[in-house]
Amino acid sequence: MTRQRMWRAMLVFALAVFALSGCSGHPSMDALQPKGTAGEIQLDLIKWSFIMMLGVFTVVITIFVYVLIRFRKRKGKDIMPEQVHGNNWLELAWTVIPIILLAILAVPTVKYTFQLSDTKPGPDTLEVKVTGHQYWWEFEYPELGIKTAQELYIPVNTKVHLEIEGRDVLHSFWVPALGGKTDVIPGRTNTMWLDAKKPGPYQGKCAELCGAGHALMDFKVVAQTEDDFDKWVAQMKNPPQPITTSAQKEGEEIFRQNCIGCHAGANAKILGPDLSKFGTRDTIAGILPHNKESLKQWLKNPEAVKPGAKMPKIDYLEDKELDALMDYLMSRK
Numbered sequence: 396m397t398r399q400r401m402w403r404a405m406l407v408f409a410l411a412v413f414a415l416s417g418c419s420g421h422p423s424m425d426a427l428q429p430k431g432t433a434g435e436i437q438l439d440l441i442k443w444s445f446i447m448m449l450g451v452f453t454v455v456i457t458i459f460v461y462v463l464i465r466f467r468k469r470k471g472k473d474i475m476p477e478q479v480h481g482n483n484w485l486e487l488a489w490t491v492i493p494i495i496l497l498a499i500l501a502v503p504t505v506k507y508t509f510q511l512s513d514t515k516p517g518p519d520t521l522e523v524k525v526t527g528h529q530y531w532w533e534f535e536y537p538e539l540g541i542k543t544a545q546e547l548y549i550p551v552n553t554k555v556h557l558e559i560e561g562r563d564v565l566h567s568f569w570v571p572a573l574g575g576k577t578d579v580i581p582g583r584t585n586t587m588w589l590d591a592k593k594p595g596p597y598q599g600k601c602a603e604l605c606g607a608g609h610a611l612m613d614f615k616v617v618a619q620t621e622d623d624f625d626k627w628v629a630q631m632k633n634p635p636q637p638i639t640t641s642a643q644k645e646g647e648e649i650f651r652q653n654c655i656g657c658h659a660g661a662n663a664k665i666l667g668p669d670l671s672k673f674g675t676r677d678t679i680a681g682i683l684p685h686n687k688e689s690l691k692q693w694l695k696n697p698e699a700v701k702p703g704a705k706m707p708k709i710d711y712l713e714d715k716e717l718d719a720l721m722d723y724l725m726s727r728k
């Protein structure tokens with residue numbers, strides 16, 4: 396290898412490392428390193444089909460390379476393979492072998508299909524209703540009387556049943572490290588279950604092209620220890636914290652005049668997320684860090700943050716009013 400070529404190769408390698416390292420640092424979203432039972436089952440199926448595929452690939456490629464070398468054109472002496480047509484044994488072999496392979500693959504597939512579709516409610520399961528909206532996720536815990544958005548809190552080592560429905564167009568609910576995907580369809584309820592064996596945030600994604608904001612329709616599954624989850628439930632069920640400052644009071648009034656039509660909370664038909672516990676969230680709009688700077692960015696121009704979002708621009712408030720509104724929202728815990 397010449398020196399120039401070597402440098403070029405090293406540059407490509409360095410660029411690849413740089414580009415691919417962008418994939419880490421996020422909460423886990425690796426389907427090949429599952430952190431829950433459903434994910435493990437699905438990885439097992441991937442392994443089964445991959446190993447069989449590898450076997451078929453190896454045999455086919457070996458024969459292919461052998462024929463390529465054995466019967467290649469050579470000066471003077473061409474070897475013509477014997478020309479056959481309708482060899483019964485060969486025909487039988489390549490009909491029967493795939494049938495056997497599929498039959499073998501059917502065993503784990505059928506077993507796991509029944510296991511994964513078992514979403515009968517039980518005393519130890521947690522029920523959650525998931526609704527996909529353009530471009531955010533609503534999570535409702537009917538047994539607990541909690542409604543939230545963008546972050547699905549679950550206790551570890553608990554089977555969580557999800558009833559998944561769409562409000563507008565097709566979406567797809569996908570948490571790679573815990574299992575999925577499940578289609579989100581308006582007017583139809585699909586079910587799935589998942590669990591997490593370790594606490595942690597797990598990144599979720601919408602996996603069905605649903606419009607301009609599709610790639611930004613993120614959410615998180617936050618798995619917590621039993622104790623932490625109970626604390627979270629208690630906090631969500633507590634009445635909202637009282638208004639303490641005059642800015643929050645002003646903000647509440649601005650919220651009432653400008654926002655409540657869509658963010659009306661648990662009782663109305665929801666157009667936007669319930670914000671009654673907004674101060675406890677992890678993200679703004681599911682993608683920005685949860686601070687006032689991001690909130691301002693989102694309020695002033697939602698379209699720039701998440702194209703196609705139905706949230707209107709709140710760019711007509713004076714700075715002082717906007718600050719008051721943000722004070723109020725951040726105090727909702």
Ligand code: CUA
Nearest residue numbers: 566601603605
């Ligand atoms: Cu929702 Cu893509």
